[in-house]
Amino acid sequence: xxxxxxxxxxxxxxxxxxxxxxxxxxxxxxxxxxxxxxxxxxxxxxxxxxxxxxxxxxxxxxxxxxxxxxxxxxxxxxxxxxxxxxxxxxxxxxxxxxxxxxxxxxxxxxxxxxxxxxxxxxxxxxxxxxxxxxxxxxxxxxxxxxxxxxxxxxxxxxxxxxxxxxxxxxxxxxxxxxxxxxxxxxxxxxxxxxxxxxxxxxxxxxxxxxxxxxxxxxxxxxxxxxxxxxxxxxxxxxxxxxxxxxxxxxxxxxxxxxxxxxxxxxxxxxxxxxxxxxxxxxxxxxxxxxxxxxxxxxxxxxxxxxxxxxxxxxxxxxxxxxxxxxxxxxxxxxxxxxxxxxxxxxxxxxxxxxxxxxxxxxxxxxxxxxxxxxxxxxxxxxxxxxxxxxxxxxxxxxxxxxxxxxxxxxxxxxxxxxxxxxxxxxxxxxxxxxxxxxxxxxxxxxxxxxxxxxxxxxxxxxxxxxxxxxxxxxxxxxxxxxxxxxxxxxxxxxxxxxxxxxxxxxxxxxxxxxxxxxx
Numbered sequence: 462x463x464x465x466x467x468x469x470x471x472x473x474x475x476x477x478x479x480x481x482x483x484x485x486x487x488x489x490x491x492x493x494x495x496x497x498x499x500x501x502x503x504x505x506x507x508x509x510x511x512x513x514x515x516x517x518x519x520x521x522x523x524x525x526x527x528x529x530x531x532x533x534x535x536x537x538x539x540x541x542x543x544x545x546x547x548x549x550x551x552x553x554x555x556x557x558x559x560x561x562x563x564x565x566x567x568x569x570x571x572x573x574x575x576x577x578x579x580x581x582x583x584x585x586x587x588x589x590x591x592x593x594x595x596x597x598x599x600x601x602x603x604x605x606x607x608x609x610x611x612x613x614x615x616x617x618x619x620x621x622x623x624x625x626x627x628x629x630x631x632x633x634x635x636x637x638x639x640x641x642x643x644x645x646x647x648x649x650x651x652x653x654x655x656x657x658x659x660x661x662x663x664x665x666x667x668x669x670x671x672x673x674x675x676x677x678x679x680x681x682x683x684x685x686x687x688x689x690x691x692x693x694x695x696x697x698x699x700x701x702x703x704x705x706x707x708x709x710x711x712x713x714x715x716x717x718x719x720x721x722x723x724x725x726x727x728x729x730x731x732x733x734x735x736x737x738x739x740x741x742x743x744x745x746x747x748x749x750x751x752x753x754x755x756x757x758x759x760x761x762x763x764x765x766x767x768x769x770x771x772x773x774x775x776x777x778x779x780x781x782x783x784x785x786x787x788x789x790x791x792x793x794x795x796x797x798x799x800x801x802x803x804x805x806x807x808x809x810x811x812x813x814x815x816x817x818x819x820x821x822x823x824x825x826x827x828x829x830x831x832x833x834x835x836x837x838x839x840x841x842x843x844x845x846x847x848x849x850x851x852x853x854x855x856x857x858x859x860x861x862x863x864x865x866x867x868x869x870x871x872x873x874x875x876x877x878x879x880x881x882x883x884x885x886x887x888x889x890x891x892x893x894x895x896x897x898x899x900x901x902x903x904x905x906x907x908x909x910x911x912x913x914x915x916x917x918x919x920x921x922x923x924x925x926x927x928x929x930x931x932x933x934x935x936x937x938x939x940x941x942x943x944x945x946x947x948x949x950x951x952x953x954x955x956x957x958x959x960x961x962x963x964x965x966x967x968x969x970x971x972x973x974x975x976x977x978x979x980x
Contacts, residue, residue, distance in 0.1 A: 464490075465668035469562035472569065472661070478503070479514045481660075484522040484684055485667040487529035488677025493519040502686070504660040507572040507810040508794035508847040514660050516684045523654070523692055526681035530623040530650040531698045533678030538620035538648040540676075545645050546596045548675055552641070553589035555669045556582065556634075563634055566661040568795045571630045572809035572848075575795070577757055585638035588932035592642045592950050599646060599950045607959035614965065618957035620648035621725060622700035625693045629705045630658030630812055631761045635932040637666055639949070640703045645679065647956035649701065653682045654690040656706075658812050694718060701725040701956050705763065708870070708896070708941055725955040731870035732898035732942040734918075734927040735768040735891045739884065739904030740775055746924055747903040748782055751876070754901065754926035756790070756808045756852060760874040761816075763942065764898045764934060766927045767871060770887040773880045780856060780878060784835050787852050794847060810848040811873060817848050820873040824853050826866040827877065832858040838875060850874065862893045870896060870942075884912065892917045898938035899927040919945055 464482060471479045483492040503512035556563065560582050567578040592599065604616050624647075626640045637653070644651040655663035667682045683689060687710055693699050694717035701724065702714055708730040718724045736754060738747045754766030771779050795809035811817050817840055824838045838853030852874040860879055862868050867877060881887040891900055892915075899920040902909040906923050913921055919936035920927075937943025947954055 463672055465672040468668055472562050472565040478512050481514050481516045485682040486525050487681055493517040506569055507812050508796045510846045518685050522683045526652045526683050530652050533650045534622050537650045546593050548645050549589055549593045549642055551673050555673050557586055566665055570661045572795050574809055575805050581635050584932045585634045588638050603954050614961040614963045616961050619960050621956050623698050624649040624651045624701040625699050626653050626703035627690050628653055628655045628659045630656045631758050633659045633662035639932050643952035647953040649956045651680055655684050657686045660684050697721055703727045705729040727946050727952055727955055729763055729943050731763045732896045732938045733894040734766050734899045736766055736901040737887050738771045740772040741905040742903040750926040754928050755876050756874050757928045759808055759811050761872050762928055764928045769876055769878045770881050776880045814848055820850055823871050827855045830866055831855040860890045888915050895940035896942040901927050
């Protein structure tokens with residue numbers, strides 16, 4: 462039985478811990494030698510607190526992966542575009558064939574309900590299709606800024622080189638599709654380092670890559686955590702870093718990369734994302750979007766909704782209905798359901814006990830600042846000993862971006878609600894944060910259209926939730942949550958550099974006409 466089939470069988474059959482086959486180094490599964498093991502770790506099922514897979518942190522694995530990527534840099538970069546796109550098409554088909562296994566990995570390891578795990582994979586597949594179907598156009602678009610200089614000459618995009626990416630637990634499939642497709646389009650070998658809570662997904666990607674016979678030099682996977690990832694920042698061969706995670710880690714990556722000329726950083730951290738509920742809003746739709754935005758992935762996405770600005774004329778009805786709705790939503794283990802059916806929970810656990818304790822501390826802070834705590838988020842008792850909480854909803858006394866509760870990205874299922882009088886006032890308050898991915902406007906589109914320049918968030922959504930419908934929002938977050946970088950295939954822009962070859966007879970004739978001293 463192939464490794465891929467074995468992993469899929471173990472996941473569906475509940476055989477844990479799953480066997481770990483080592484780090485994938487340039488297509489070869491490499492078990493850690495005892496002398497190189499610095500630590501043995503486990504990926505934990507947040508629904509039960511029990512280990513899913515045990516793996517070894519190898520102090521040499523990252524260096525070996527970087528060596529292999531550097532050795533393959535020119536070979537990967539010389540691959541014709543048509544062959545690069547074929548890699549994406551084949552990986553896309555493999556992901557679709559093993560969709561159930563990938564769903565189970567996210568349900569078990571990331572605490573995602575079946576409906577959400579399925580939605581993420583479908584979004585990743587659509588993203589890969591979109592990139593593969595428009596490869597020529599994408600390359601042309603990436604070159605367009607270079608051609609603005611004059612447009613004469615042979616313009617090419619040269620790959621920047623070795624790319625290191627981090628796989629977060631909160632969106633492992635869509636993030637991988639997002640990063641890997643950009644690296645493949647750009648012609649860069651990629652070294653992927655997993656979060657401790659994304660080991661099963663990383664194993665599936667590696668086994669899928671191997672089973673499809675894809676070029677071994679395109680991808681290495683090192684299992685660990687951010688401490689395993691961090692040494693790559695000191696390696697000058699690393700030309701690009703792709704990271705989704707905490708703001709503290711993003712700040713460290715920027716600091717460590719400051720003295721390495723030419724290194725490109727595409728960093729994404731949590732945002733204080735807001736929904737503005739206008740008096741023209743369809744409240745049924747507004748409630749749906751707020752709940753999805755707040756509770757999807759238990760509020761642990763960079764795009765999760767954390768603020769809701771509600772017009773005073775509709776606030777009483779909106780708040781009453783929101784509390785009633787959230788109270789009815791089932792919260793529970795996500796590892797017991799293999800299909801999105803009526804018995805499955807809407808929201809699963811937080812990723813760790815540490816996350817639960819942080820969430821509870823912020824509930825106390827929120828209650829002190831609130832005009833009224835409509836729902837107090839609490840830890841839920843569970844026979845499975847998982848990391849479950851109930852959502853928190855707080856009607857705030859006043860807007861104050863300087864407090865610990867109102868100013869921080871909480872990364873949990875929590876909403877701060879503010880009443881407003883004028884739309885301009887609501888937009889002004891939303892704009893005070895430097896960490897915004899998205900603002901959702903709920904109401905008549907004709908109301909927000911003439912005011913869109915007032916909104917500083919890069920992604921302005923109309924009658925949609927702040928969380929991604931596709932693999933990711935079109936643009937990265939504002940300032941600290943992404944520095945307005947491009948997303949999607951646009952990441953390839955940072956993984957390439959333009960070069961023009963000038964070989965112009967007309968230009969040579971002009972040069973020949975310039976004055977020159979005679980003999």
